[in-house]
Amino acid sequence: MTISNLEEIKCPQGHLFEASLLSAISVAGNPELKEALIAGEINLLSCPVCGEMFYAECFILYHDSENELIAFVYPLSFQEQAAQCKTKMKKEFDLALANFEDKRKINYEPILLFGIEDLVLLLRSEQNIEDEESILKYIAPKLSLKIVKISPSLSRKLGIPKLLPMPKDLKELDAKALTDSLQTLIKYNPNLLHYCELLEKISKRRINVSDIK
Numbered sequence: 001m002t003i004s005n006l007e008e009i010k011c012p013q014g015h016l017f018e019a020s021l022l023s024a025i026s027v028a029g030n031p032e033l034k035e036a037l038i039a040g041e042i043n044l045l046s047c048p049v050c051g052e053m054f055y056a057e058c059f060i061l062y063h064d065s066e067n068e069l070i071a072f073v074y075p076l077s078f079q080e081q082a083a084q085c086k087t088k089m090k091k092e093f094d095l096a097l098a099n100f101e102d103k104r105k106i107n108y109e110p111i112l113l114f115g116i117e118d119l120v121l122l123l124r125s126e127q128n129i130e131d132e133e134s135i136l137k138y139i140a141p142k143l144s145l146k147i148v149k150i151s152p153s154l155s156r157k158l159g160i161p162k163l164l165p166m167p168k169d170l171k172e173l174d175a176k177a178l179t180d181s182l183q184t185l186i187k188y189n190p191n192l193l194h195y196c197e198l199l200e201k202i203s204k205r206r207i208n209v210s211d212i213k
């Protein structure tokens with residue numbers, strides 16, 4: 001559900017005007033909305049008096065069910081009260097979950113952000129990973145690799161792609177198989193920076209394969 005409210009806004013120069021702001025954004029089945037957000041077009045206003053462009057600060061609840069992402073985005077000015085915001089988020093999330101019909105669908109924690117720009121940055125960085133995942137999908141068959149998918153919320157927590165390469169004939173992923181597959185992949189395309197990073201994390205044991213499963 002996407003909700004917009006008409007609000008009274010003050011531009012950085014102090015001019016008052018009314019504009020419609022999004023306060024709840026659900027991008028499931030609405031890729032255009034996600035694209036607009038990534039492009040930085042959501043809640044971006046132009047003052048009718050002085051013409052200055054700025055992001056209107058308001059609370060936004062962002063939900064992408066497909067990517068297991070719920071973000072509570074507070075205005076930037078709330079950053080000093082981060083602890084209180086976190087407590088409030090937790091309370092509201094638990095309350096919403098209690099009223100949610102199908103609890104099985106949300107088994108991940110919400111993320112706390114300050115300012116819509118932080119949400120935009122997060123979505124852009126995930127978009128970069130998705131671009132690399134598309135390349136993996138394309139080249140995996142050429143390299144006799146198959147793809148394992150881990151949950152989006154786990155991949156976000158670990159800061160790694162959610163699509164991982166593994167040898168075609170293998171049933172279960174282990175550290176050696178993942179390392180070998182990543183090396184094969186990177187040898188073929190050294191520009192897959194997130195996969196290079198994953199390989200480094202595994203070789204330095206900052207991530208164990210048991211964390212991924």
Ligand SMILES: [Zn+2]
Binds near residue numbers: 011014
């Ligand atoms: Zn103005």
